[in-house]
Amino acid sequence: MLLQDHHLREKITHFDHERIPERVVHARGAGAHGTFTGYGTATKLSRAGFLKKNKQTPVFVRFSTVLGSRGSADTVRDTRGFATKFYTDEGTFDLVGNNIPVFFIQDAIKFPDVIHAGKPHPDREIPQAQSAHDTFWDFVSLHTEAQHHTIWNMSDRGIPRSYRTMEGFGVHTFRLVDDAGETVLVKFHWKPKLGVHSLVWEEAQLAAGVDPDFHRRDLYDAIEAGAYPEWELGVQVFPDTPEETFAGIDLLDPTKFVPEELAPVQPIGSMVLDRTPTNYHAEVEQVAFHLGHLVPGIDVTNDPLLQGRLFSYLDTQLTRLGGPNFHQIPINRPHAPVNDMLRDGMHQHAVHGGVAPYHPNSLDGGNPAEAGDADHAFADVPVTVTEAPKIRQSPASFDDHYSQVRLFWLSMTPVEQEHIISAYTFELAKCYQQAIKERQLLSLANVDPVLCRRVATGLGLPAPSPMIELPEVTPSPVLSQLGQTWPGD
Numbered sequence: 390m391l392l393q394d395h396h397l398r399e400k401i402t403h404f405d406h407e408r409i410p411e412r413v414v415h416a417r418g419a420g421a422h423g424t425f426t427g428y429g430t431a432t433k434l435s436r437a438g439f440l441k442k443n444k445q446t447p448v449f450v451r452f453s454t455v456l457g458s459r460g461s462a463d464t465v466r467d468t469r470g471f472a473t474k475f476y477t478d479e480g481t482f483d484l485v486g487n488n489i490p491v492f493f494i495q496d497a498i499k500f501p502d503v504i505h506a507g508k509p510h511p512d513r514e515i516p517q518a519q520s521a522h523d524t525f526w527d528f529v530s531l532h533t534e535a536q537h538h539t540i541w542n543m544s545d546r547g548i549p550r551s552y553r554t555m556e557g558f559g560v561h562t563f564r565l566v567d568d569a570g571e572t573v574l575v576k577f578h579w580k581p582k583l584g585v586h587s588l589v590w591e592e593a594q595l596a597a598g599v600d601p602d603f604h605r606r607d608l609y610d611a612i613e614a615g616a617y618p619e620w621e622l623g624v625q626v627f628p629d630t631p632e633e634t635f636a637g638i639d640l641l642d643p644t645k646f647v648p649e650e651l652a653p654v655q656p657i658g659s660m661v662l663d664r665t666p667t668n669y670h671a672e673v674e675q676v677a678f679h680l681g682h683l684v685p686g687i688d689v690t691n692d693p694l695l696q697g698r699l700f701s702y703l704d705t706q707l708t709r710l711g712g713p714n715f716h717q718i719p720i721n722r723p724h725a726p727v728n729d730m731l732r733d734g735m736h737q738h739a740v741h742g743g744v745a746p747y748h749p750n751s752l753d754g755g756n757p758a759e760a761g762d763a764d765h766a767f768a769d770v771p772v773t774v775t776e777a778p779k780i781r782q783s784p785a786s787f788d789d790h791y792s793q794v795r796l797f798w799l800s801m802t803p804v805e806q807e808h809i810i811s812a813y814t815f816e817l818a819k820c821y822q823q824a825i826k827e828r829q830l831l832s833l834a835n836v837d838p839v840l841c842r843r844v845a846t847g848l849g850l851p852a853p854s855p856m857i858e859l860p861e862v863t864p865s866p867v868l869s870q871l872g873q874t875w876p877g878d
């Protein structure tokens with residue numbers, strides 16, 4: 390072999406660089422193309438064109454687990470990602486949600502911490518599904534705002550039957566803006582046509598061994614067979630008041646949901662996934678979702694977790710996808726015309742014409758009398774800031790870490806409660822440190838005495854007494870997965 394064998398060198402050099410970094414979270418995923426059709430019911434709330442009646446918009450959806458690496462099994466107990474890219478006529482709108490309506494933390498600065506606690510222990514690098522669980526339970530028993538998300542993970546929601554049978558939630562509260570500039574606050578919900586279904590734990594474990602690609606295969610095979618999965622998109626609508634609360638619930642607290650009995654989910658469109666990816670790397674691996682991909686008519690709120698996410702996605706993608714031009718990768722390209730004045734940089738694919746990449750300009754056929762960039766770009770809804778020194782102090786409700794956990798627990802059927810007890814018992818038994826199990830039992834005592842006693846018995850430990858007065862809550866039948874069907878059926 391000689392150095393002059395340049396074909397060999399080029400081929401091997403390219404091969405040497407075939408891998409890109411996997412996502413720091415949600416590394417394991419599967420995706421599909423489809424179409425969103427607006428019902429027109431949201432046009433009185435939002436000026437977004439893709440919500441108009443019968444308007445069809447191409448979409449790409451990526452489903453994922455959170456903690457596992459790219460090659461991990463699909464059916465582990467975990468939260469699932471449900472991220473949708475709408476290629477609208479007004480630019481790209483990304484709805485980057487999960488299959489659980491609440492999140493672990495209230496403040497973005499804790500995100501690296503909760504993920505470090507859930508990823509494999511640094512010494513042995515064995516995923517916690519198979520090994521020590523001490524760091525996860527240490528975190529959630531110390532940062533008790535995480536107890537709500539955790540009980541959803543311990544329920545059947547943590548082991549979905551299929552991506553096709555998952556609900557999706559935007560989690561945060563968003564702001565919709567209509568033609569007249571009037572605003573409402575909303576929470577987004579995806580409801581699966583097939584209903585919500587889960588595996589039982591034994592099935593999940595068997596599937597993880599026998600077919601680690603269980604969910605990826607299910608999605609691909611269903612679409613190839615013409616059994617196109619379908620979801621209805623809906624919103625819970627709340628008045629946009631200065632307090633940003635509804636029925637006493639802080640709408641900026643991502644560890645809380647609003648029960649559907651208090652604010653029904655109003656359908657605004659439906660989505661069908663009918664095309665599998667042509668190339669996994671090009672599409673599923675390179676797709677880049679970002680909460681800042683908004684269209685006129687949909688805006689963010691001051692939820693402190695949401696604000697942190699606005700920074701994180703673009704930042705991580707600069708590394709993961711190698712520089713500032715990843716929006717030019719085919720799966721990320723808007724389908725609407727773009728005139729963003731962004732220029733040059735690594736991996737520039739566009740051959741930009743003209744000499745005046747600024748706005749307004751009097752060259753390149755521009756009109757110097759036109760408004761500047763700020764007036765052309767996406768316009769934020771102005772929010773008045775009155776309180777000093779913080780923009781908005783967290784209300785006392787941010788400190789209530791248990792009432793909705795209790796609401797969730799009491800809403801379950803007896804079968805679902807048995808599954809939750811078994812899951813807590815099994816997972817906590819994997820902790821080496823007894824002090825951590827005892828601390829988590831203290832949290833369970835604040836949720837419900839039966840739940841706490843049953844898990845304590847399973848662990849061979851005494852059941853502690855609650856540290857708080859257990860709140861009065863009204864169970865919500867909607868939260869139980871049993872018997873859920875397609876809206877309108």
Ligand code: HEM
Pocket residue numbers: 411412413414415418451452453469470471472485486487492496497498500558559560561676677678694695697698701702705706709
């Ligand atoms: C992916 C950060 C909270 C849903 C990611 C990624 C990062 C990240 C860095 C990888 C993105 C990429 O490489 O392209 C954060 C931070 C959070 C947060 C800092 C809190 C401060 C959430 C919440 C949700 C969520 C609350 C759900 C509502 C997702 C989904 C993905 C993802 C679905 C996968 C997107 C895909 O399929 O490519 N997140 N995240 N994240 N996150 Fe978050």
